[in-house]
Amino acid sequence: MADTTEEQTEERRGATGSVQSVDRAVSVLEILARLGEAGVTEIADELGVHKSTAFRLLGVLENRGLVDQERERGKYYLGAGVLRLAGAAANRLDISQEGAPVCRSLAGDTGETANIAVLDADAAVNIMQARGAAAVTAYNWLGRRTPLHATASGKVLLAHLPKERQDGLLSRKLARFTEHTITTAADVRSQLQTAAERGFAYAYEELEIGLNAVAAPVRLxxxxxxxxxxxxxxxxxxxxxxxxxxxxxxxxxxxxxxRRMGYAG
Structure with missing residues (x-):
């Protein structure tokens, strides 16, 4: 019983130490975000820890690409890894928020129904919609999952997938929705190559008779x-x-x- 109690005590100490280390590491990132750059002594003073502790924290963060060091002066600053993490969060948070005014502007500029779509497993899902003055239909595309090979947005998304994943999706039987739907993998690949080169994709009555569409890629x-x-x-x-x-x-x-999503072009 005594051994078990001692083990539990050590586990609690270990857990407390791990949480404290994580808290301090996050504090280092916040300090660098606030100051722009800082040396080991300055960071140690901010944290209220010994220089050796600050140095170990900075070493771990540097190995993960979250901080970098200016070699001449020894100052530390936020690394490119922070941008990677911020970009991952932006995937879900920003495209709807940033896309709303752009979508409305496109609808107003063209008079047609404008949509923003993202990849959802093996389909494109529409997350934003705006209607232009000429859009007489009340059809709502918002939240609808549409096939990648038969829609303009889907072709754009499919064209920029890694080859292995693209091949996996095109190896399945491609459903036919109209007489204009392209259902052979080779023909779809040809369209995807053209879409990637031109920077946009078309769909000519491929999902529904009487419905055409165009789309272009949005980048992080x-x-x-x-x-x-x-x-x-x-x-x-x-x-x-x-x-x-x-x-x-x-x-x-x-x-x-x-551009709103951070892409410099």
């Missing part, structure tokens, strides 16, 4: 594609001849939203 600070923004509308109004113009406007909207 590191260039990774996180979503697609574009417009859709009836084929009689969004005829093939008009799609290049709408694609250009969608691409400009995508650039604006990407």
């Amino acid at each position: 600070h590191d260039g990774a594609v996180i979503g697609a923004i574009g417009v859709s509308g009836p084929a009689y109004r969004m005829a093939r001849g008009r799609l290049p113009e709408l694609a250009e406007r969608s691409a400009k909207a995508a650039e604006e939203l990407s």
Whole structure:
């Protein structure tokens, strides 16, 4: 019984020490965010710990890329790893918030229904929608999951996936929705290559008869594609001849939203 009690006491001490170390490491990041840069002595004073403790914390953070050191003066500053973590949080938090005004502006500029879509496993899901003056339909795309191979947004998202994942999705049977739906992997790959090169994708009545769409990629600070923004509308109004113009406007909207997401271009 005594041995068990001693073990539990040691576990509690270990847990307390681990939590304290995590708390101090986070405090180091907050100090550097506030000061911009700081030396070991300055950080130790801020934390109220010995220099050796501050040095160990900085070493761990440096190994993980969260802080870096200016070699000449020995000062520490936030590393690129912090941007990586911030970018991961931005994936979910910012695209809806930052995308709302861009989506409304695109709808107002084109007169059509504008949408922002993100990847959801094997489909594109629409997370933002705005209707332009010419959008007479009351159809709501918000929250709807749509196939990647038969939609403009889906093609954009699919075109920028890693090859292994792209191949896995295209190895499945591709559903046919209309007579215009492309259902062979080779033909879809050809469209994806074109979309990646041009910076936008089209869909000609591939999901529904009488419905056309264009979309362009939205990027994070590191260039990774996180979503697609574009417009859709009836084929009689969004005829093939008009799609290049709408694609250009969608691409400009995508650039604006990407800039808001931290992408420098």
